[in-house]
Amino acid sequence: MPEHPAPPPSQAPSPARPGPEAVGETAPRPGAAQTTADARRRRRWLTVKRFLPTSLYGRALLIIILPIALMQGAVTWVFFAGYDERVNSRLSGALAGDVAWVVDAYTADRAAFPVVAARARAHSDLQVSLRRGPLPPRDARPSGGADRILQAALAQRLDRPFRADADRLPGAVQVEVDAGRGEVLRVLASRERVSASRAHVFLLWLAGATILLTAVAVVFIKNQVRAIERLAAAAEAFGKGADAPLKPHGAREVRQAARAFLDMRERINRHLDQRTALLASVSHDLRTPLTRLKLELALARPSKKLDAMKRDLVEMEHTIDEYLAFARGEGGEELECVGLRALLDEVAEGARRAGAEVALFADPGLTANVRPNALRRALSNLVMNAAVHGEHVQIAAHPRSSGVEIIVDDDGPGIPADRHEDAFKPFSRLDESRNQNRKGVGLGLAIARDVARSHGGDIRLERSPAGGLRAVLRLP
C-alpha cells in the first residue's frame, strides 16, 4: 500500500500578494486552514489504514478480492436495476395487451364468452372465467416489483377498473376486470408471463464463482507468500548465526531474491572464515614469542622495570584475546537453556575480584535460550566497564513480554547521549583524555552487541538513575 505523503509545511503568507489576512487579526490564515485540512485527511487515512491488513498475504488477497467484489456488485446492480426491469415491463405489456383483447372481445359480444375463453386458452395460454359480483377492493399490502410493473401495464391498456395480483398466487398471475353489468372477468396466466427474472439462479452463480475464485486465489497466494516467508526465516536465522537450508522456490522474482541471498550468505561466510583464519594465525604467531618473553621475565631478577614489562605483557595478551573473540564471534556455540541467576553470579563475582562493589537482583528461576560462553563474555564486558568507570555496580534481570532484559548500572561519569552509538564502534575509546592509565582495547561493547544481536536481541545505552551509565541487554 502506498504511504500517504506527509503534509506539506504550512505555507507562509506571500508578501508579494497581501491577502485579507494582512488586514485583520481575526481572518483565518489560508496556510493554517490548509494544514488542518491536511491533518484531518491524514488522520482519516490512518484510521482506514488501521483496518487494512498488514501482511503480504492479506494485502494480496485484498487486491484480488476487492476488484472481484466490486465488479460483481456492479454487475448485480446493473442487472437488477436496468435490464431485469426492462424485460419484465415488456412481458407485462404483452400480458396486459392479451387481457385487454379478452375484455374488449367479451364486452363487444357477451354471448360469445365460450369462444373468447377458448381462443384465449388456445392462443395465449390464459384461463378466463366469469363471475357475478362486485370487484374486490385493492389489497392494502405493498406490492412487489413484478406486481407494480403489471399494474402499470394494465392501467395503460384498460379503461375499466381492475385488480391484479402478480405476487400472491404461487406460480400464477391473476387479473380481475370489472366487465360492467355486475360481472367480473377473471384471467389467470402463468407467472412466467410477467417475470423472466432468474435472480436467485443468477445470484447463486455469482456467489459460487466468487467462492471458487477466492479459493483459487487463497491457494496461489499462500504458496507465493510461503516462499517469501522461508526466505525471511533463512535471513533471520543467518543473522542469529545459523545456516538454515533454503531451496529457492516460488515466483521468479522471489527465487531470484533467494538465490541472491544464498550467494550473499556464502560470500559472507567465506569472508568470515578468512578473517577468523587470519586472526587465529596472527594471534598464534604472536602468542609463541609472548610466552617465551613471559618465561624469560619470570626467570629474570625482579625489579621495578620488570614489573612494568610484565604488566605490558598481560595487557598484550588481553588485547590478543579480545581480537580473537571479536573475530570468532562465538558462532560455533550451540544454544542452551541457561539459568540467568547463576551466570550473572559468576559475572558479578569476576567484577568483585576486580575491586568493585556489585549488587545483583535476579529471579533464581529466570532462564533463557542462549550461547552461555558468548553471553558470559558480553555480560562481563558490560559489568567490567561499569566496574572500571564506577564504584558501585548494580545488575538486575527482569522478565519482559518479549523475553528478558538485563540492566547494568554504575555511578561513574557515564557517556553523553550523543556518543552512545560511538561507544559500540570497534576500537573506540571515549575516555582517552579522561583516564590515561586505563588502556582498554575498545572492543568490549562491540563484542557485547554482536553477541546480543546474534541471539536476536540488542544492547542500548542510557543515562543511569545511579548517575553513570546504564547498559540494557535485551534477549528474546
Ligand SMILES: Nc1ncnc2c1ncn2[C@@H]1O[C@H](COP(=O)(O)OP(=O)(O)OP(=O)(O)O)[C@@H](O)[C@H]1O
Ligand atoms: N560504564 C561506562 N561508563 C563510562 N564510559 C564507558 C562505560 N562503558 C564504556 N565506556 C566508554 O566506552 C568506550 C568503549 O567501551 P568498550 O567496552 O567497547 O571498550 P574498552 O572498555 O575501552 O575496552 P575493552 O572492553 O575492549 O577492554 C570505553 O573506552 C569508555 O570510554
Ligand SMILES: [Mg+2]
Ligand atoms: Mg570494556
